[in-house]
Amino acid sequence: MSRTADIDLVFEHAVTVAAVVGALAGERWSLEEPLGVSYMVNSDGLYNWQSAPTDQVTRILALVDSPDNIHHHVGVCIYSSAAKTGGQLLFMPAVRTAPSSRRSTGGASPERQS
Numbered sequence: 001m002s003r004t005a006d007i008d009l010v011f012e013h014a015v016t017v018a019a020v021v022g023a024l025a026g027e028r029w030s031l032e033e034p035l036g037v038s039y040m041v042n043s044d045g046l047y048n049w050q051s052a053p054t055d056q057v058t059r060i061l062a063l064v065d066s067p068d069n070i071h072h073h074v075g076v077c078i079y080s081s082a083a084k085t086g087g088q089l090l091f092m093p094a095v096r097t098a099p100s101s102r103r104s105t106g107g108a109s110p111e112r113q114s
Contacts, residue, residue, distance in 0.1 A: 016065045017061060017064045017065050017074060017076060017089070017091055018061045018065055020089065020091075021061065021076065021078070021089075024078060028080055028081070028082055029078045029079065029080050030078065030079055030080075030081070031054075031057050031060070031061075031076055031077070031078060031079070032054045032057070032079065033077055033079040033086060034079070035051065036051045036052055036053050036054055037051065037052045037053070037054055037056060037057055037060055037076075037077070038050070038051050038076070038077040039051075039052070039060045039063070039064060039074070039075065039076045039077070040073075040074060040075040040076075041063065041064060041069050041072055041074050042072050042073040042074065042075075043069070043072050047073070049075070049077075060076070061076075064076060064091070070093065071093045072093055073090060073091065073092060073093060074090075074091050075088055075089060075090040075091065076088075076089050077089075
């Protein structure tokens with residue numbers, strides 16, 4: 001029996017794929033699937049997933065977290081060997097803004113006030 005679920009997480013600050021994968025590793029999730037490692041950099045609008053041997057995990061994390069790919073959707077597959085299940089982690093393009101030139105007054109900035 002197959003089950004699917006979509007969960008959208010919104011982070012207050014930018015995160016890297018490596019940081020998210022590292023956090024999940026503490027719960028025994030890994031990029032290593034039974035047949036290797038799967039990843040995607042959507043630089044052409046085709047969402048073309050690629051696979052690589054498990055010894056390429058470091059290279060793949062560097063690729064998806066590369067500044068060259070900050071404006072593209074990227075993804076990795078994760079797998080739990082204990083649960084024998086996995087899924088896809090998709091990351092939306094990062095939005096970068098220039099830091100404010102204003103000095104802090106100790107109060108909430110106007111951008112963060114509701």
